[in-house]
Amino acid sequence: MLKNTIRGLALASILPSSASAMTGAELLQAERPAAYGYVLGVIEIRISVVHEDDPQFSVIRECILQSGANVATLYNVVSGYIANHPAQLTMPAVSGVVNAMADMCGTAR
Numbered sequence: 730m731l732k733n734t735i736r737g738l739a740l741a742s743i744l745p746s747s748a749s750a751m752t753g754a755e756l757l758q759a760e761r762p763a764a765y766g767y768v769l770g771v772i773e774i775r776i777s778v779v780h781e782d783d784p785q786f787s788v789i790r791e792c793i794l795q796s797g798a799n800v801a802t803l804y805n806v807v808s809g810y811i812a813n814h815p816a817q818l819t820m821p822a823v824s825g826v827v828n829a830m831a832d833m834c835g836t837a838r
Contacts, residue, residue, distance in 0.1 A: 756826075757812070765804050768803055769803070
């Protein structure tokens with residue numbers, strides 16, 4: 730599993746478009762290792778960088794950490810969220826990941 734994640738991160742680093750410009754639709758169409766790496770990277774930032782202005786930070790962080798979900802499960806949550814919220818298809822993929830985690834943890838706005 731870790732080997733696939735590392736491959737995904739390596740692949741994501743050489744893709745022609747920058748990760749921040751990836752849309753939700755592009756995330757769903759990406760090769761699975763790259764998509765896993767992208768989702769895991771966004772989640773790692775979301776739960777490790779303290780957001781003092783975000784009162785939901787601690788709730789989401791604890792929810793994700795205590796869920797015990799692996800990267801495949803987290804990707805499935807994100808891809809399902811994007812598929813069920815068509816507006817996310819044209820938005821930056823980072824938005825879809827963050828919104829999916831908030832939804833999963835019951836803190837959606």
